[in-house]
Amino acid sequence: MTTLTTRNEIVKTKRIIGSELTKMQKAFYDEEMLQYYKDDNEEHLYWEKFDCIKNEETDYSTFNKIIGLDHSDIDTFTNKLTGKLTELFKSINATDFIML
Secondary structure, three states: OOOOOOHHHHHHHOHHHHHHHHHHHHHHOOHHHHHHHHHOOOHHHHHHOOOOOOOOOOOOOOOOOOOOOOOOOHHHHHHHHHHHHHHHHHHOOOOOOOOO
């Protein structure tokens, strides 16, 4: 079942995901790009993309593994990826999958 929720709600209820969003936003933040937005009087549009940048980061242990899918046909890639992700989530008994 798919449940849609706001990013703000996820940040409030899932500390680690909120921390990861903060880290990503800090990595992509660009003063020069912000200035372009300011020059066009659209600074607020830039800040909408960085709504978590000032949040606190949480320290936690992680395990990372890069996986690949040897499939190059773009027309069938999405279906193949969906099937493989479904297999992966079943094998690790995942009960939730959150996509941002």
